[in-house]
Amino acid sequence: xxxxxxxxxxxxxxxxxxxxxxxxxxxxxxxxxxxxxxxxxxxxxxxxxxxxxxxxxxxxxxxxxxxxxxxxxxxxxxxxxxxxxxxxxxxxxxxxxxxxxxxxxxxxxxxxxxxxxxxxxxxxxxxxxxxxxxxxxxxxxxxxxxxxxxxxxxxxxxxxxxxxxxxxxxxxxxxxxxxxxxxxxxxxxxxxxxxxxxxxxxxxxxxxxxxxxxxxxxxxxxxxxxxxxxxxxxxxxxxxxxxxxxxxxxxxxxxxxxxxxxxxxxxx
Numbered sequence: 092x093x094x095x096x097x098x099x100x101x102x103x104x105x106x107x108x109x110x111x112x113x114x115x116x117x118x119x120x121x122x123x124x125x126x127x128x129x130x131x132x133x134x135x136x137x138x139x140x141x142x143x144x145x146x147x148x149x150x151x152x153x154x155x156x157x158x159x160x161x162x163x164x165x166x167x168x169x170x171x172x173x174x175x176x177x178x179x180x181x182x183x184x185x186x187x188x189x190x191x192x193x194x195x196x197x198x199x200x201x202x203x204x205x206x207x208x209x210x211x212x213x214x215x216x217x218x219x220x221x222x223x224x225x226x227x228x229x230x231x232x233x234x235x236x237x238x239x240x241x242x243x244x245x246x247x248x249x250x251x252x253x254x255x256x257x258x259x260x261x262x263x264x265x266x267x268x269x270x271x272x273x274x275x276x277x278x279x280x281x282x283x284x285x286x287x288x289x290x291x292x293x294x295x296x297x298x299x300x301x302x303x304x305x306x307x308x309x310x311x312x313x314x315x316x317x318x319x320x321x322x323x324x325x326x327x328x329x330x331x332x333x334x335x336x337x338x339x340x341x342x343x344x345x346x347x348x349x350x351x352x353x354x355x356x357x358x359x
Contacts, residue, residue: 127328130312141315143323150304155323157300161217162327165224166285170278173229177236178262187237194233202227202291210296220292220300227288228281237278239270275339282331286324 113161115135124132124204129137180187206223213219243266251261293302309318 099332130314133315133318138315138318138322141313142319145319151319152300153324154301154320155327158286158293158302158324159327161220161289161292161300162224162285162331164221165219165288166228166281167227167332168221169225169285170232170281172225173232174236174274177233180233181237181240194230198230201293203287206291206295211293215296216300220297223292224285224288227284227291231280231284232274232277235273235280236270239273239277242273243269247305272339272343272350275335275343278338279332279335283328284333286331287327289305290324295308 119135121343122132125132131142142151182192202223205226206219209219209222213222247265247269248261251265256264290301290302290305293300297303302325304320305317308314308320
């Protein structure tokens with residue numbers, strides 16, 4: 092089973108590399124056929140050269156670190172608040188019915204409309220970008236927390252109650268392990284959305300960060316720099332998503348093992 096998983100991982104990696112190579116070839120072909128100027132559509136070679144320049148002068152890493160700080164702080168804050176509120180609402184159906192319309196209605200306001208207000212109120216620094224990231228990841232993690240906690244079978248709750256388990260013991264030994272797959276699913280979504288939140292805030296008003304770098308490239312018609320910043324954002328989102336997947340493999344090993352056993356028993 093372990094060997095088959097390794098082969099599957101190698102196959103997925105090779106497929107990803109092949110897809111990237113095909114995309115680069117198609118990009119280069121479009122540039123050569125269309126004969127567009129570099130300030131409209133630079134080729135992969137020009138973008139690569141601009142990437143090396145940004146790495147050499149330190150500008151890319153400096154702005155990347157700023158955006159990464161905003162993303163991590165906003166993701167942590169949004170996850171903490173959403174998890175605590177989700178646990179409370181899952182335990183209090185009356186409050187859930189009362190607050191659910193307001194929570195859903197808050198999602199009808201685009202984060203792009205709220206970002207300028209947060210920048211005005213809290214300044215163009217780290218705090219406003221952290222709050223924007225927290226707001227954009229709040230809703231999916233909140234919903235997944237409520238769904239995950241409600242998915243715990245009532246029979247198991249009755250068992251914990253018959254064993255006279257405290258609320259903290261029930262949370263640690265039953266609710267958290269049972270709801271963890273759904274919670275981590277929400278964290279996958281939140282990890283990628285937090286990058287969007289940071290960039291939105293930086294595009295609205297900032298003097299550093301990858302969003303600021305995109306504004307600089309756009310103002311100077313340095314389209315290659317815009318591509319470099321966008322690819323850096325993609326790499327950041329993929330890295331955060333990958334970390335959540337690794338956490339799932341580490342914390343949900345029991346689920347993967349049970350699935351493997353069920354598959355083997357079905358084959359027999």
